[in-house]
Amino acid sequence: MTDTPSGPGRPVDQKVSRRLKETALNLVREHGYRDVSISSIVATAKVSRQSLYNRWNSKADLVLDALAEDALAEVAHPITDDGSTAHAALVTFLTQVFAHLARDGRTLQSLIAAAQDDPEFGSQFHAAFVAPREEIVTALLYRAQASGELAPHRDVPILSAFVHGAFWYRLLNGQPLDADLASRIADEVFR
Amino acid sequence: MTDTPSGPGRPVDQKVSRRLKETALNLVREHGYRDVSISSIVATAKVSRQSLYNRWNSKADLVLDALAEDALAEVAHPITDDGSTAHAALVTFLTQVFAHLARDGRTLQSLIAAAQDDPEFGSQFHAAFVAPREEIVTALLYRAQASGELAPHRDVPILSAFVHGAFWYRLLNGQPLDADLASRIADEVFR
DNA sequence: CAATTTAACAGACTGCCGTCTATTAAAAAG
DNA sequence: CTTTTTAATAGACGGCAGTCTGTTAAATTG
Numbered sequence: 001m002t003d004t005p006s007g008p009g010r011p012v013d014q015k016v017s018r019r020l021k022e023t024a025l026n027l028v029r030e031h032g033y034r035d036v037s038i039s040s041i042v043a044t045a046k047v048s049r050q051s052l053y054n055r056w057n058s059k060a061d062l063v064l065d066a067l068a069e070d071a072l073a074e075v076a077h078p079i080t081d082d083g084s085t086a087h088a089a090l091v092t093f094l095t096q097v098f099a100h101l102a103r104d105g106r107t108l109q110s111l112i113a114a115a116q117d118d119p120e121f122g123s124q125f126h127a128a129f130v131a132p133r134e135e136i137v138t139a140l141l142y143r144a145q146a147s148g149e150l151a152p153h154r155d156v157p158i159l160s161a162f163v164h165g166a167f168w169y170r171l172l173n174g175q176p177l178d179a180d181l182a183s184r185i186a187d188e189v190f191r
Numbered sequence: 192m193t194d195t196p197s198g199p200g201r202p203v204d205q206k207v208s209r210r211l212k213e214t215a216l217n218l219v220r221e222h223g224y225r226d227v228s229i230s231s232i233v234a235t236a237k238v239s240r241q242s243l244y245n246r247w248n249s250k251a252d253l254v255l256d257a258l259a260e261d262a263l264a265e266v267a268h269p270i271t272d273d274g275s276t277a278h279a280a281l282v283t284f285l286t287q288v289f290a291h292l293a294r295d296g297r298t299l300q301s302l303i304a305a306a307q308d309d310p311e312f313g314s315q316f317h318a319a320f321v322a323p324r325e326e327i328v329t330a331l332l333y334r335a336q337a338s339g340e341l342a343p344h345r346d347v348p349i350l351s352a353f354v355h356g357a358f359w360y361r362l363l364n365g366q367p368l369d370a371d372l373a374s375r376i377a378d379e380v381f382r
Numbered sequence: 383c384a385a386t387t388t389a390a391c392a393g394a395c396t397g398c399c400g401t402c403t404a405t406t407a408a409a410a411a412g
Numbered sequence: 413c414t415t416t417t418t419a420a421t422a423g424a425c426g427g428c429a430g431t432c433t434g435t436t437a438a439a440t441t442g
Contacts (some may be wrong), residue, residue, distance in 0.1 A: 033308065034308040034309075109307045109308075110307055110308055112304075112307065112363065113303075113304035113305070113306075113307035113308060114304070115304075115363075116300045116301055116303065116304035116363065117224065117225040117300075117301055117304060118225075119365075122365065126364065130364060154379070154382075155375055155378065155379050158357065158375045158376060158378075158379050159379065161356075161357040161360050161361065162353040162356065162357055162379070164356070164360050165352075165353065165355070165356025165357040165358070165359055165360035165361075166349065166352040166353055166356040167356070168356055168359055168360050168363065169352050169355050169356035169359050169360075170352065170356075172303065172306075172307065172359065172363075173317065173321060174310075174313065184346055184349045185349060187346065187349075188345070188346050188349050188350065188353070
């Protein structure tokens with residue numbers, strides 16, 4: 001999927017792609033998403049403007065792709081501490097997410113913002129970032145219900161919206177995402 | 192506060208302000224926030240570009256101001272059905288918010304997005320829209336605790352973040368905000 | 383090797399943003 | 413009435429986004 005060398009024509013230069021992603025991520029982390037222009041990315045990467053648009057539709061597209069290779073993807077695997085309670089697992093999950101967001105939380109805010117006025121990017125962002133985390137928490141809560149740690153009549157989809165919503169609400173309103181928040185969220189979910 | 196006619200110099204023409212707000216709101220409701228340019232607003236309102244920038248710093252500023260005079264402000268008053276339970280009051284509040292968002296929810300999404308990359312507008316948006324609703328729900332939950340409807344050990348700030356977060360999470364992810372959601376949120380809060 | 387196909391590149395172009403300049407209009411102050 | 417002060421206007425400007433054109437480069441196909 002990453003490279004399709006078959007067929008005629010000059011092949012896509014992966015070095016160009018890598019250079020663009022690295023440059024974009026470096027510039028965004030240094031100056032902030034808003035203050036990095038497409039023009040500055042291609043100029044810094046020493047790549048033609050069109051080569052960027054041949055690969056991505058927008059700055060948001062490019063940055064999401066660059067982030068996906070980086071720390072953002074590391075949280076997306078399910079939690080494996082099955083010896084522990086669901087309560088503890090939720091705290092662990094949230095703490096991990098928050099820790100990774102210490103570096104790229106600001107950028108993530110900008111990507112969420114970009115998704116609001118660009119439905120196509122919104123779908124990609126949802127698939128790459130939102131859905132996997134939604135899945136993890138939902139599965140965790142259903143397992144907790146099966147094991148009796150969570151009462152069977154609790155509304156798991158709503159509880160999941162509570163957890164992710166509290167996270168988004170704090171992030172998008174510039175409030176801190178710290179270990180204290182993680183444990184208080186988990187405490188309220190598991191009475 | 193709306194007009195300060197005292198002092199020398201030509202007074203601000205309120206007709207120009209009204210025309211800009213009306214035009215902006217009409218255009219945004221018809222074409223969507225993203226597809227309305229500053230240039231089209233001033234052209235349609237037959238007002239000079241600078242007159243807009245003399246009053247607001249950005250399109251987001253203008254549209255928030257225009258919305259604030261409209262339906263958005265109507266929800267901001269506390270709930271008065273004191274004869275009812277806190278559970279019912281929360282459902283009423285959420286249903287009202289969701290109903291008003293049927294018209295301007297898309298625009299609100301765009302304003303939340305704009306706030307992410309513009310701290311100054313973020314503060315204004317928070318003061319005009321976020322804080323008042325946060326206040327209503329928080330007060331409602333504390334009253335419920337005082338009356339015994341909500342257990343005293345429950346974490347009201349977190350519960351408030353749950354409620355608003357679920358709302359934001361659904362809105363920003365393009366999911367429906369309907370009566371069903373309102374009652375399920377309330378059911379989980381007052382379990 | 384020659385023809386075909388696709389990538390990379392340089393550069394131009396339109397449209398919009400946010401700012402700035404110069405001019406005219408409408409008020410208070412002397 | 414004249415001066416001062418601020419608003420409204422018209423229009424220009426530099427910078428960036430996204431698109432497009434033409435040219436060169438690198439691969440497969442015949």
